Amino acid sequence: MASTSRWAGLGALAVFLAVLPQVLPNNYYVDVAVLAGFNAIVCVGLNLLIGYAGQISLGHAGFFGLGAYSSAILVTHYGWPPLAALLAGALLVGLLAFAIARPILKLKGHYLAMATLGIGIIISIVLNTEAQITGGPDGIAAGNFSLGGFELKGERAWYWVIAGLLLVTVWLATNLVDSPVGRALRALHGSEVGAEVVGVDTTRYKVLVFVVSAVIASIAGSLFAHYTSQLTPTKADFFKSIELVTMVVFGGMASTFGALVGAAFLTMLPQVLTVFEDYEPIILGGIMMGTMIFMPRGLVPTISAFLTRRRP
Amino acid sequence: MTTKSLKILASAAAVAFTATIGAAQAAEPxxxxxxxxxxxxxxxxxxxxxxxxxxxxxxxxxxxxxxxxxxxxxxxxxxxxxxxxxxxxxxxxxxxxxxxxxxxxxxxxxxxxxxxxxxxxxxxxxxxxxxxxxxxxxxxxxxxxxTDRMAAEKIFSDMKKKGITKYAMISENAGFGKSGHDETLKVQANYGMTLVADETYAPKDPDVTAQLTKIKNTAGVQAVINWGFGQSPAVVTKNYKQLGIAAPLYQSHGVASKDYIKLAGDAAEGVRLPAAGLVVANQLANSDMxxxxxxxxxxxxxxxxxxxxxxxxxxxxxxxxxxxxxxxxxxxxxxxxxxxxxxxxxxxxxxxxxxxxxxxxxxxxxxxxxxxxxxxxxxxxxxx
CATH class of the missing domain: 3.40.50.2300 (Response regulator)
Incomplete structure (x- = not known):
């Protein structure tokens, strides 16, 4: 039952992603869609940690940034092929996440949030100050992504790559959630003591999901470095981390499609709201507050609960 | 209606249509x-x-x-x-x-x-x-x-008039500050200037006393140039005054706004900078075009x-x-x-x-x- 709805959801997403570029009037809209796609990939990974394992991370932009800068630096300074740089970045971030996960994930609640926040800020400071390597606040240009003589250029080409990667990420995430690991994670979320009593190795699962979500962020970051014309440290700073968490919570925790909707919605909203000029931040804040007050579980879970309740 | 008249009608419509489009294009903003x-x-x-x-x-x-x-x-x-x-x-x-x-x-x-x-x-x-x-x-x-290079050249020609040959530089590590720093180094030889102390800071640093103290303790500094914009030059100016550094302070055209003077307050007194005629509009000679x-x-x-x-x-x-x-x-x-x-x-x-x-x-x-x-x-x- 769960698996049929999973395939239905994935199929619906695939159809949506295939049709979307046909209805977008010009490349500016495709660009926004690609940016939403990048955020969505990171958020789906982050949601595994926040929504399912119940652990908070305020440093995920740091992992995104580390992946992005690994790619940019290895490609521009050392002439690595982009794919190798991407894998090296993912490996680096995976190892780093693994090394810090054990001590960090022993912490709970606010202390855990503080520790991840600290890591994110350290990464951001290093990217800002090591200007000889990272280009400092002015950023660095990673150039186009190329693989075996084929060069990835233009918004539309990127769209298909990101759409494909998003589908794979969603497939992986939903798979993980429906597996024994997913059940262990939910048990952990419900009660860590309870989960331990029934024999779940809670630390192991927490570390696993932390590393998986960090690596997903790193891969998205690596590709983003090639997509953007100039990579700046703002993509790795504290506010970006907050933005990612907000996307997950806004769309609906413990719902992979919620994370998707949250990411897409919050990427588009500032673009739509530019017509209000100076009032933009007020309206953005109002929408967020309203959603949290009236839909505390987030957009997607609230709406889907409403729809299933109406159905006899 | 014959085919011919239909054709004429169609071409007339086409002409009218094109004319409307043309008119619309001319009026397009x-x-x-x-x-x-x-x-x-x-x-x-x-x-x-x-x-x-x-x-x-x-x-x-x-x-x-x-x-x-x-x-x-x-x-x-x-x-x-x-x-x-x-x-x-x-x-x-x-x-x-x-x-x-x-x-x-x-x-x-x-x-x-x-x-x-x-x-x-x-x-x-x-x-x-x-x-x-x-x-x-x-x-x-x-x-x-x-450009920043022109500002550097203007500052150097002013220093030259005052007989200054050794200067220190403190600059923002990003964007305008970094570029200004690099351009200054490129043109210094043309004016016979020597850089004796070179310090940087981040644009949002609330205090640069440490960097300025190093400059103060460097022997032979006859003037100091600061590259930055926004709040940072005001921070530098204030710290400069607090440390009582006697050498003249030069700012770039990045501070040519009354806001800088407001932020730096009394500490801005005596600061020199190259600027466009706009900030001293009424003081320009009448012969100035x-x-x-x-x-x-x-x-x-x-x-x-x-x-x-x-x-x-x-x-x-x-x-x-x-x-x-x-x-x-x-x-x-x-x-x-x-x-x-x-x-x-x-x-x-x-x-x-x-x-x-x-x-x-x-x-x-x-x-x-x-x-x-x-x-x-x-x-x-x-x-x-």
């Missing part, structure tokens, strides 16, 4: 796009620029527009973030289909836009300072403010916004004037023709100086556009 840092850390650049663009576009429209066409301004706020600037530039090009772009308050935002406008082929007049924007020359990119232009602009700006116009407001004014003049001369908004006409700008007297563009110079200003200014009793005083 000229679309000017802008992306400015109207909020955020660089808002002291973007905010006056935004006010100026909005005010003068409205005034052009009141006077009947250009070539009988109204001007439509599409303006986005990039909040000083290069990545936001790049997505707004894409939007201006792809979605709003603007004819020309005037904007880019900071060097970072401008450089993020450069590859996009070059690829799309849209004339772009930047309002940012660093020399990298126009050097090497980029086909579609122009700029109105003086620029005087009429800058006095008029100051008066109009003050009447509307109850504040003194900074040189940044002037950059936006010059950019808009040159863009519209080029469209006027090109007789339309064909992008290649407008670009050529901007490049042919000759003898335009603006708030920044007299502009002579050429295929090898996309800024068109020389050192005569700069005046050496000293801050005395909370005001800019002409001193060269």
């Amino acid at each position: 000229i679309k000017i796009g802008a992306f400015l840092s109207a909020t955020g850390p660089a808002s002291f650049l973007g905010d006056p620029e935004k006010k100026v663009l909005e005010k003068y576009v409205a005034e052009f429209n009141k006077a009947g527009g250009v070539l009988g066409r109204k001007i439509e301004l599409t303006l986005y706020d990039d909040a000083g973030a290069a990545d936001k600037a790049s997505s707004f530039v894409k939007r201006l090009i792809e979605n709003d289909k603007v004819d020309v772009i005037v904007g880019g308050s900071t060097t970072g935002a401008t450089m993020a836009a450069v590859p996009l406008v070059e690829a799309a082929g849209i004339p772009f007049i930047s309002l940012a300072g660093a020399v990298v924007i126009v050097e090497p020359v980029k086909k579609w990119v122009f700029k109105t403010p003086h 620029q005087k009429a232009v800058v006095v008029k602009f100051q008066k109009e700006y003050q009447a509307d916004f109850k504040a003194e116009a900074s040189t940044f407001a002037g950059h936006a004014y010059d950019g808009l004037q040159m863009a519209l003049a080029a469209i006027q001369r090109a007789g339309g908004t064909d992008k290649a023709k407008v670009r050529d006409e901007i490049e042919k700008t000759q003898g335009y007297i603006g708030t920044g100086g007299t502009v002579h563009m050429s295929p090898t110079d996309h800024m068109g200003l020389n050192l005569t556009a700069f005046h050496m200014v000293e801050i005395k009793k909370g005001d800019f005083v002409l001193s060269d």
Whole structure:
């Protein structure tokens, strides 16, 4: 039952992603869609940690940034092929996440949030100050992504790559959630003591999901470095981390499609709201507050609960 | 009805249809796009620029527009973030289909836009300072403010007059500050200057006492140059005063705004900087060709916004004037023709100086556009 709805959801997403570029009037809209796609990939990974394992991370932009800068630096300074740089970045971030996960994930609640926040800020400071390597606040240009003589250029080409990667990420995430690991994670979320009593190795699962979500962020970051014309440290700073968490919570925790909707919605909203000029931040804040007050579980879970309740 | 008359009717309809389209095209507005840092850390650049663009576009429209066409301004706020600037530039090009772009308050935002406008082929007049924007020359990119290199040269020629040969430098590690630092080093030999201490700080640092103490303890420092904009030069100026460093402090044209004097307070007394004629409009000699232009602009700006116009407001004014003049001369908004006409700008007297563009110079200003200014009793005083 769960698996049929999973395939239905994935199929619906695939159809949506295939049709979307046909209805977008010009490349500016495709660009926004690609940016939403990048955020969505990171958020789906982050949601595994926040929504399912119940652990908070305020440093995920740091992992995104580390992946992005690994790619940019290895490609521009050392002439690595982009794919190798991407894998090296993912490996680096995976190892780093693994090394810090054990001590960090022993912490709970606010202390855990503080520790991840600290890591994110350290990464951001290093990217800002090591200007000889990272280009400092002015950023660095990673150039186009190329693989075996084929060069990835233009918004539309990127769209298909990101759409494909998003589908794979969603497939992986939903798979993980429906597996024994997913059940262990939910048990952990419900009660860590309870989960331990029934024999779940809670630390192991927490570390696993932390590393998986960090690596997903790193891969998205690596590709983003090639997509953007100039990579700046703002993509790795504290506010970006907050933005990612907000996307997950806004769309609906413990719902992979919620994370998707949250990411897409919050990427588009500032673009739509530019017509209000100076009032933009007020309206953005109002929408967020309203959603949290009236839909505390987030957009997607609230709406889907409403729809299933109406159905006899 | 015969086939023939049908045909005639159809062709008449076609002619009428084409004529309507032609008329609609003639009345179509000229679309000017802008992306400015109207909020955020660089808002002291973007905010006056935004006010100026909005005010003068409205005034052009009141006077009947250009070539009988109204001007439509599409303006986005990039909040000083290069990545936001790049997505707004894409939007201006792809979605709003603007004819020309005037904007880019900071060097970072401008450089993020450069590859996009070059690829799309849209004339772009930047309002940012660093020399990298126009050097090497980029086909579609122009700029109105003086470069950091010119500021360095002006400062050095002033030092030379005072017999200074050894100087220290403290600069922001990003964007304008970094570029200014590098350009200073490139031109120092031409003026026989030697750098004896070189310190940097981050744009948001609330205190630079440590760096200034090092400079203070370096033997032989005869003057200090600070490269930065926004709050940081005010922080440097205050710390400089607190440490009681006796050597004269030079700032760049990045502080040529009353806001700097307000932020730095008494500590700004005696600071010297190169600036455009605009900040000392009334003190210019009557024989100066620029005087009429800058006095008029100051008066109009003050009447509307109850504040003194900074040189940044002037950059936006010059950019808009040159863009519209080029469209006027090109007789339309064909992008290649407008670009050529901007490049042919000759003898335009603006708030920044007299502009002579050429295929090898996309800024068109020389050192005569700069005046050496000293801050005395909370005001800019002409001193060269």
